[in-house]
Amino acid sequence: MTMIKKSASEMADALANGETTSVALTQAHLDRIAEVDKDVHAFLYVDTEGALAQAALADKKRAAGEKLSPLAGIPLALKDVMVQKGIPTTCGSKMLEGWRPPYDSTVVSKLRAADVVILGKTNMDEFAMGSSTENSAYGPTHNPWDLSRIPGGSGGGSSASLAAFEAPLAIGTDTGGSIRQPAAVTGTVGVKPTYGGVSRYGLVAFSSSLDQAGPCGRTVLDTALLHETIAGHDPKDSTSINAPVPAIVAAAKNGNVKGLKIGVIKELQGEGYQTGVLNRFNESLELLAGLGAEIVEVSCSYFEYALAAYYLIAPSECSSNLARFDAMRYGIRVGDASGVSAEEVMNLTREVGFGREVKRRIILGTYALSSGYYDAYYGSAQKVRTLIKQDFDNAFTKVDVLVSPTAPTTAFKIGEKADDPIAMYLNDIATIPVNMAGICGMSLPSGLADEDNLPAGFQIMAPAMKDDRLYNVGAALETALLSKWGAPILSHVSGLGARA
Template identity: 65%
Template sequence: MSLIHKTAAELGALIAAGEVSSVEVAEAHLDRMAEAEPKINAFLHVDRETTLAQARVVDDRLRSGERLGPLAGVPVAHKDIFATRDMPTTAASKILEGWRPPYDATVTGRLREAGLVILGKTNLDEFAMGSSTENSAYGVTRNPWDLTRVPGGSSGGSSAAVAAYEAPLSTGTDTGGSIRQPASVTGIVGMKPTYGGSSRYGLIAFASSLDTPGPFARNVLDAALLQEAFSGHDPLDSTSIDAPVPSVVEAARTADVAGMRIGVVKEFAGEGYQPGVLARFHEVVQLLESLGAKVVEVSCPSFATALPAYYLIAPSECSSNLARFDAMRYGLRVGDDGTRSAEEVMALTRAAGFGPEVKRRIMLGTYALSSGYYDAYYGQAQKVRTVISREFEAAFHQVDALVSPTTPTTAFPIGERADDPIAMYLADLCTIPSNLAGNAAISVPCGLADEDGLPVGLQIMAPVLGDDRCYRVGAAVEKALESRWGGGLLSKAPAL
């Protein structure tokens, strides 16, 4: 088996044992990127020499006897929304083209401390606003399963890089499903940790009360290892939870659901879902029962209102956060010829620098926050958010975890929903409630849809700080399905 096909845990063990160097592993993945990138466009920035220099530093640290984590020397693709002092950070927007931050995000710093090697920065929907990675100012990312389909969004570059074997691991952010939905449609694992469990410091903000950094991987254990590497309390983030990180790696290795109570969310498995998605979902529910779990139906009626509530709360926070891009301090500046006022330069810059989806959400959010409409829109949406949180709490008094399809359909064709924002937003129908409530949720592959042979994801939701339950259930499903797939679901993907 080549280095690019090994798991992150296997690569970390080989590097620690001195059987292979971090430089060799990085070179193997850089070579794969050179082969795949013309077709995929998962990366916005790659610097081979910088990557190999990082790998040499890790090899030197290990040779000197320094004790590093289990992923030391393993490559990781990093979503281009995390600040990186040695690479551009653009959020896939023209308004930040070429910007190099003077500091690292906390997640970035913790990756470096753990000895991971950052391969490059991955593509995304501009400012993480989208479900398809079609909104990037730097071109569309394509799904490795079918190059005419989307890889999900907003973290589509990160999901495609892992699915295409360009990287064994990647980082993403999940504001309304932007890790779980791309993981689902590319056949990999994607985890949204509990809000506040992973630091937002140095993350370019979209919606501050929702944004959550999390991991992508090709298996559950690798995702747990990566989450453990960058999670934990951060005094630089005022929303960071000052509590022990759940033992996610131990849970991923447990892979046992015997005696657990699993709730099927009634509202997330009915009309409007692709038949092949529902077929795989119902099969995995039966599988959980066969593994010793007690499966019950749970009703959460307010989940049906999560989508409209989210599209008031998130744009409102976006309107506030993106006001900082004013052409006065950093980034793009248009029309500054000495004859225009600051207000005119600001207007010209924002018109040229922001894409259509970002402008749409800024305008929607500004309207929702405006005088006379705040209580009717934003205030009401926050009340819905409270009701959703309470329904989650009630559900978790009955069951240990909840399950649903991750997304109602498989990957849709590029361009199919570009002119229909509502259809695009429906891709996050099942994922948004967990963002509004702040609880943990993961997507794991559960098979291929009969209609198109594309991946289907199972979403597992757990209480706040119940991240370990997501990994425990996900690992049990993964283990039970491994023999059926014979080498993992990605072995069924067409060769690039």
């Protein structure tokens, strides 16, 4: 029990000095999953045999004196949108029930090369569309802070697995906030890397110009170690950036904000933001100022249109991307009988295979792209995207990083917003601009909101390929907050009762 509560870097130290083995560490996490996951439901699939085999291999390499990566032998939870050869990958959808991919994503290849132990696949909103993980065809994930609440989404399984100590590291994907918002509402850390910073090869596409895989952890340093492990150019992804990975881990070990200019985005606070979330945000700003950072207010006036533009661009790309689920080459097939045409089979399969939110977005995207409406909807949204990019460009001429609360509220109750798509979409109001511009963003815990004692998130944003700045500022704030709190925020996780 004590070992699973450590950070990944502490676990790595324990492995290096022989205090434990990867097999023992992996078994401890598998035991934890067996103990709590019936309540949390973070995992859709646990690869017990595969994980223990990977762990044994890491131990063998260590015993043989091989030079190992910093995360060798450390367990990790993989979002179920990322393919892993031979392991069921559903994307939280009935459409892919039973599918076992015939290849590894580049992220998985890199994790394997680093001897990271993949415990299993985590729950998510279907095809990563949602902010609560309630849209999973396999049932919701529960927030370890309060099992009646959402763990964020779409990567709620990954964030919950960290907060429940089922895994010390996780992979997420972030199209409009699906790494950062789950991190915020579970008291964990999550980073959306610069678009193109981590390969999308083998990441089942939702909105290709916005999707980005990234690292999730319980500390800034752990997240940095994972980020550096999965980042870098990949010839298999034509949108992958062919440039050196920024010095992320070094930045996470530095944590010095003296003289740094930090811009507070005027438009991402105030109305609609919970008081306790704003209080923790302002406290964090004071801490950063106390460490020598210069805090200034900046305006990004077009951000108020970001949500509207996102809910045209993402559904448009989704309607195109999800056309691949045609019941012909993989995935389920429904209604195939003598005399039934391929088109009818497609229609029947897609009716049964997709859930409500996915259908809603496919239809919305089909509308926004259709002749006669294209210019008014998709075309206008692309122009707003330009304006948002310009807002960021202007702001970054004045400051080194931008900050805001990650999400306007703490975790809400499961079911509370299920029938109100607009209210649900508002969760992403502060995270979406980062995806629209292709820049990078981090969420780290800023404390517990006064009203409900639930975690609030602090978001840091930096220009493209300046991901190291996120980690530098994040590390400084994390250290300051930790000395204020006296113990990590996750020591207060209460939803799992005595078992936590």
